[in-house]
Amino acid sequence: MGSAGEAYLFEAVRTPRGHGGEAGALAGVRPVELVGQLLHALGERGLDPTAVDDLVLGCVTQVGDQGANVAKIAALWAGWPEAVPGLTLTRFCASGLDAIGTAAARVIAGFDGLIVAGGVESMSRVPMLADRGAWWMDPEVAERTRYVHMALSADLIASLDGHGREALDAWALRSHVRARAAWAGGHFARSIVPVRGADGEVLLGQDERVKADLSVDALAAKPPVAATLASADPAGVEAGVRRIHARYPELGEGGLRHLHSRATAPAVVDGAALVVVGSLERGRALGLEPRARVVGYAAASVEPVIMLTATEPACRRALAQAGRRPGEVELFEINESFSATVLRTVRALEVDAERVNVHGGAIAMGHPLGASGAILVGTLLDALDERRSVQESGLGVATLCAGAGLGTAVAIERC
Template identity: 45%
Template sequence: MDAYLVDAVRSPRGVAKPTGALAGVKPVYLLAQTLTALQERAGFEPERLDDLIVGCVTQSGDQGANVGKTAALYAGWSPNLSGMTLNRFCASGLSAVNLAAAQAAANDGAVVAGGVEMMSRVPMFGDNGALFTDKDVAKRTNFVHIGLSADLVATQHGFSREQCDDYAFLSHSRAAAAKADGRFSRALTPIKNAEGAIVLEADETVRSDVTREKLAARDAAFIEVGAKGGDDRLRALFPQLGEISHVHHVGNSPQMADGAAAALVASEKALKSLGLKPRARILGWSEACTAITQTGAVEATRKCLDRTGLRIEDIDLFEVRDSFAAVTLHYIHTLGIPLERFNVNGSSIALGHPMGATGVMLVSTLLDELERRRGRYGLVGIAGAAGVAAVMLVENLAV
C-alpha cells in the first residue's frame, strides 16, 4: 500500500467526570488543539491536504454537526479543506486512519485522520440511537448490552474472574510504569482551556495504586442488567448456556475518558511534494464483525495478516484496545500472542477509552514504542459494540 504515517499526536486522557481536568474544554477546541499540534510537528500546510477524517461515536450535542470539520475551522485551517466525521463505534478512530490511508494511496495525496470523544460532556448512548433504546430494533438485530456480551465471552470460553483480574492488574501496572518512565511524552500535546491556561499535560486516568486485592473486592457490574432480562436473552440466543459468569467490573473493563488525537497520512508522491519524512509505512488494514460478541478484532487481524503475508510471529508489538478483560484474553489466546509483545504499556482498562479517539491514540503509542524498541512490524486493533472491529499493520521505517 502506498500510504505512510508521517506523525501522530494526542491529548492526555482526562477522567470522564464533571471534575475531570478536560471537562471544561469543548470537544471542538480539544480536537482543534491536537490538529494544531500535528501541523506544527509535521510541518504541513492544511490547504494542501486532500481531506480530514475524524472518528467520533456519540455525535450529538457538543460533538454533533460534523465535529471534525468544525474543529478544523476552529483551528484556523483553510475553509476549502473538506472534512467528515464517521462512527464505527469504538473502532471509529482507527477506521478514520484506515480510510485516510486508502484515500491518500488512491489520490496520491495527504489526509489527516483524527478522533475525539468527551465522555464527561457527551455521555455514552447520549445520542439515543435505536440500537440502544428501541426494544424492537434491539430484538430484531440481536443486539446485546456491551457489558453482557463481554460476560458472554467469559462464559463461552471459560475465563474466570481471577484470570480477568490478573490481566487487568497487568494492564494497570504496565500503564503506571510507562507513565512514570515518560514513555507517552513524545505523542502528548498539553491541553489548554478557553483562557489559555494549561489544564492537562499527562494522562489523568492512570492509577498507580491498583492491587489484585482491590480488583477482587469490586462488585460485578452487569449482574443487575442480567437479572432484568439480559441473562435470559443470552440463553435464548445461545440455548447451550447455563449460568452466566458475570466477571467484569470497573477495574477490568475499559475506563471512560476524554481525549482527542490526530495523525497525518500521505502517499509517497505527496511526501516528496510536501517535503515530509514518514515514520512508518502502512502495510495494510481490514475491518470485520462478529455477531453479538466483541471479538471481531480476531477476524480483522486474520484478514489483515492474510492480505499482507505476515504471521503472528512476525509482529513485534501489538497495540490492541483491551476492552473487557475476557474479550482481550480471548484475542490473546485465540491468536497465540505472547504477553511480552502485547499492550506493553497497558491499554484502555488502565489508560481509558475516549471512544472515537482511541484508535488514533493507539497508532501514536505504537509508533513511539516501535521506535523505542527498534521493532519492525506493529499491529493496531480495536473491537467494539455490535462486534465491529478494525486493524492496521505498520512497518517502522527507523530500523
C-alpha cells in the same frame, strides 16, 4: 489526484485522557477545542495545513457538541484553511481506526496525497448512548437484532473461555502497572500534547485515570458490572441474559458468570488523537519523514450477541493483505474493551501476550470511544520506533472490537 501507490504515517499526536464526568480535567473543553489544539500542534511540528486534502475523524456519539460534522467544524475552529474539507464517521469504538484506514485507502488509490485522520470523544459533555439509537432504545429493533449490553457479552466470553475473576483482575492490574511505567519512563512524551485553557495554563498533561495504588485485593473487592446494570435497567439485563442463553444453550443453567467489574472495563474519559497519513511523495515534499507504512486495513463482523470477538478475523484479514501471519507481528495494540476481550484475541491469534499492549491500555488510561483507534496507532508508532535496535519484523497491528459484532484492524510496518 496523485498516483496510486502506498500510504505512510508521518506523525501522531494525542491529548492526555481526562476523567469522564463533571469533575474531569477536560470536562470544560469542547470537542472541537481538543481537536483544534492537536491541529495547532501538528502545525508547530511542520505540517502545512494548505497541503492537507481532508480531515477525517471518528466520533461515536454524534449529537450535541459532537454533532454537525465535528471534523469540519474543528478545522474551522482551529483556523485551518477553508479549503480543507472534513468528514466525521462512525463504526462505534473502532471509528478512529477506521478514519486512519479510510485515509490510507484513499492515499493508496491515488485520490489524495495527505490526510489528517483520527478521532475525538468528550464523554463528559456527550455521554455514551446520548444519540438514543434504535439498536438499544427501540424494543422491537433490540429484540430482532439481539441487542445485549456489552458488559454481558464480555462476561459471556469469559464464561465460554473459562476465565476466572482472578485472570481478569490480573490483566487490569497489568494495564495499570505498565501505564504507570510508561509515563514514568517518558514513553508517551513524543505524542502527548498537553491541553491548555483559554489563558494558556495546562489543564491536563497526563492521563488522569491511571492509578498508582491499585492492588489485587482492591480489584477483587469491586462488584460485578452486571449487578449495577441490573439495578439501573433490570428489564434490559433480563432480555440480554435471555438472548445469550438462546444463542449459547451450551452455557446451561448458571453457566453465564458475571465476572467483570468496572475495574476490568475501560474508564470513561475525554480525549482526541490525530495521525498524518499520506504518500511518500507528498510527505517528503513537505519535509515530513515517514515513520511507518500501512500494509493492511480490514473490518470484520461476528454474531452480535457475543459481539466483542471480531478483532481476530479483522487482524487475520489485515495481515493477509500484507502476506503476513500473527506470529510475525512484533507488537500488538489491542483495545482493552474488557479484560476477557483482550485475552480472547491473544488466545485466538496464538500470540505472546508480552507483545501486547506493552505500555498498558484502556483499562488503565481510558477509552474515549471515537479517539481510541488513533491513540492505539500513535502508541504503536512510538513503541515500534523505540525497538529499532531489536531488529525484529517492525510489524505492528492495532485493533478494536466494536458494538453489534464489529471489529477493525490496521497493520503497519516501521520505516
